[in-house]
Amino acid sequence: MTSIRVRLLKTLIVPILLINLTGGALAYMLAWLPTRIVFETGQSEPPAQGQGQGPAGATRAAPTAPIVVDNTPHQIRQAVVRGLVLLEVLIALACIGLIWFSVSNGLRPLNRLRAGLNARDGDDLAPIALTDVPYELEPVVSALNGLLDKAGEGAKARQDFLANVAHQLRTPLAGLKTQLEWLGERHAEPDTAHSVKLMLSATERMIRQTNQLLALARAEPNHFERTRLEPVALNLLVEDAIQSFVEQATRKGIDIGFDLRPVEITGDRFLLRDLIDNLIDNAIRYTPAGGTVTVGCRADNAGGGWLTVEDSGPGIPAAKREQVFSRYVRLDDKSHGSGLGLAIVRDIAVVHGAGLDIGDAPGGQGALFTVRFPNAGVKSNITT
Structure with a gap:
């Protein structure tokens, strides 16, 4: 079963993460390239005029100095990368949390609708109220109400049929019981008495079932108006x-x-x-x-x-x-x-x-x- 929440998260989180990473790469380029140019320009400047010249303009070789490797650009680059990575992680987590909250809040009306339907009894066919229903869900709720109306009409038709059948059966069953009782009083032969007893027991069960069907039909809400x-x-x-x-x-x-x-x-x-x-x-x-x-x-x-x-x-x-x-x-x-x-x-x-x-x-x-x-x-x- 496909989840709307998962589909929304997939369509939102992945593009936002890609945009976030692209923005981070661009920010790195914009932050590091000028700094590198500055350092390279500063290290390549020629020595000042007159440096290394002796008296009378004679040129002398400058004394050899020990070579010192300058790690400052590399350290700055690492610091920039670490800062940008940390910032990207924080922004990504904030975006994911905001998206999750927004999607959950957007799906809240669906959750309320589901909870309301789950809380109903099996015979509760009342229409769903359209109050506080978002515009996007109104067609779905209207379709559900139409289905509930059809189910209610079918249930009412069945109950009316049961009531009519039960009502029609009560009179002949009562007469049958009376005749069996009369027959049992006048025929004391064991076989006849046993048969009459069985028929009378079956008739009583039929009368009881008929009365229960009639009571069930009367207990339906559609019949309370009368x-x-x-x-x-x-x-x-x-x-x-x-x-x-x-x-x-x-x-x-x-x-x-x-x-x-x-x-x-x-x-x-x-x-x-x-x-x-x-x-x-x-x-x-x-x-x-x-x-x-x-x-x-x-x-x-x-x-x-x-x-x-x-x-x-x-x-x-x-x-x-x-x-x-x-x-x-x-x-x-x-x-x-x-x-x-x-x-x-x-x-x-x-x-x-x-x-x-x-x-x-x-x-x-x-x-x-x-x-x-x-x-x-x-x-x-x-x-x-």
């Missing part, structure tokens, strides 16, 4: 939801209990019921026979509310607690399900502005799911 926020007594909603799971828990030998205290929050009643149902259903499915499931709710001092679902199952390792809220993720292959339950819980909690945590059960065995709803006056992410 919802109506209202004050909801969370304790009464939880109490009503628990009743539908008593038979399922009894068949598995699970002791299901509750600790419900009066608390009122603001939200969508149908979505909150989907959240509660999925949390309780998840706890029952992963709790072994003879275990316990406890559901509780209470108000907090800030005016919000807490919903807790505790089970005595195997628990969820800390490394997988964030992963389980993704769609189609299951902790093991032994439990039936599509892996949508906790994803639905996360989506509903997010649009209500609620916090969602997974911890260890107080006894050290099992999982504890906690949903923290904000104050009733705090605006949620649902559009009314």
